Amino acid sequence: MAAHPLPKQEFDYLSDPARLEALYRLNIIDTGTEGVFDTITRLTASLFEVELATIHLIDDHRQWVKASSNGICAPDTPVGKTFCERTVAKKELVLVPDLQKDPVYNTSHFVTGPLKLRFYAGMPLISRDGHAVGTLCLLDTRANIFEWFSDHDLSLYRYLADLVIRTMELRESHVNAQKRFLQASEEDGVTGLVNSRGVLAHLNEQFSKDNSLKSVAGMIQVRLPGLERIRRAYGTPFSNELLQQVVERIQKATQPADLLARTDDVSLLLTRISSASTGKQAINLITQWAAEQGQKLLEEFESPFVCGGENFYLSAQLGLAHSLSSDPSGYSVLERADDAAVKAQKDTPNASSMCWGNSELKEEYKHAVATESRLRQAVEQEQLAVVFQPIVDLNAGNKIIGAEALVRWPDSGEPPIGPDVFVPLAEELGLIGKMGSWVFDTACRTLRHWRDVSRQDLWMSVNVSPKQLQDPALASQLETITLNAGLRPSQIKLEITESGLIEQYGQVTQLLKKLVDCGFKLALDDFGTGHSSLSRLIQLPFDVLKVDRAFVSDSPEGAGAAVVASLSSLAKSLNLETVGEGVETDTQEAFLRQHGYCLAQGYRYARPLTANGFLDELDKQNNN
Structure with missing residues (x-):
């Protein structure tokens, strides 16, 4: 075409920034075919009985086809060579009954070329802010399909064009909502960082x-x-x-x-x-x-x-x-x-x-998961074992007078797992209540058996997990188990670690009182490893103070010796019985005696024993 078909003022509208912003905001140019727009063009072609209906969008340099009733979208056409740019520029219906007779378009390639179009009608697509961004157009190789539109046809045509632009705007809202949702799903609401x-x-x-x-x-x-x-x-x-x-x-x-x-x-x-x-x-x-x-x-x-x-x-x-x-x-x-x-x-x-x-960590975690499963099974099926370490009276020639019940996991076919690992794991998995009750019941029944066989006034010391102390019914449960075993609560000493006491001091004071009221004796275990204040210790109803093996093993030459000595003085002032743990040598025993310790336990006297092994040890003692 030798000259642009639009006056300059109308042509300038095509490149108006506000119009282009309205167009690009739709986010639809250069997108693929979509069924809803294809359906609208087929409906339009059928209602107006034309060969072709299309949806065109026009920016400042090209016309792009979004949909066509015949399913064929023509290539982009440069601005200056299209029918629809007049419709967009005028922002109103453009009707050309016979393109061959139109002085502007009779030389267009669409008229003289293979398409041989004779009829054109274009209804502008007006955005919500009043800008024409494209057209819904009618095309035919026959001239004079319409020389004018009746009010009904014009209303129907405008409705269909409005349906196109509103669908585009809904599509844009949906796309933007998806983007906002995706952004929200990928962003942390507190810091604004990605997640x-x-x-x-x-x-x-x-x-x-x-x-x-x-x-x-x-x-x-x-x-x-x-x-x-x-x-x-x-x-x-x-x-x-x-x-x-x-x-x-x-x-x-x-x-x-x-x-x-x-x-x-x-x-x-x-x-x-x-x-x-x-x-x-x-x-x-x-x-x-x-x-x-x-x-x-x-x-x-x-x-x-x-x-x-x-x-x-x-x-x-x-x-x-x-x-x-x-x-x-x-x-x-x-x-x-x-x-x-x-x-x-x-x-x-x-x-x-x-x-x-590294990859080894993954294997380590897999092993941990497998261990959890095996432990759960071991607790449920009572596959754990209880062993007993003798406690001796230093003032009676190291006579065995009691024992501490210790839980073990004899997991056949697997490397041994110590209580320092599986007991915290049981706490984490919520198994400690059931495991603790089973250990306590086993210890009570074993003590009753020993007393019946040996005719000796023995007592049993049993550890209580900090997690068990969170159960308000613990006192009544332990009392019931003790009585059912034919024992008195006074024959049982409950060991509570200092660290467990610190973590929940306010919660356990009432529970400790209930345990004492039942008749149980309380032992403060591993004392010296935590940070308990003396004022708290004095207020709690403990009967026994067990000094941690770390200090005993460091005596009498190491720094731990001073702790062992000072704790003995503290226990005397509070009228507490003292037990030295982890005694392995004559020298350590002598140091405990020197500082007034009454009781001791450790490899110096015996390793943890089975129930029958403990009876054998009693027999040896009685025969010497």
């Missing part, structure tokens, strides 16, 4: 790029278990404010290329992608970054955070891991970083540290 989903989406996007370089993702998981304690003590808003300070401090210690995320209530995740010509070089780069960045982060937690006018020191357990681009999902590296952070927390629960993740 785990956002990290994985970021990695997937980066790894999907066509890049000749080898890429590696490195992650540093930062666990802050102290945040949970602060939340419980000060409330969620306070802990969130403290968390925000942590985020700001970490961000200042990182680079713009690093992505910081919040993965759960007490964990942050720092991610970086490094690229190099070879995978080995990329791994070296990311390993160096993780090690150096991890050390920087640990240093950031050496100084306190100030919140509400108070100083708070937080320990950070860091888990480091990296992955090759062969794992585009990122799940593997994320899991390894989290596993490593968990291990760091387990190894150093009260101090900042970092740990590298």
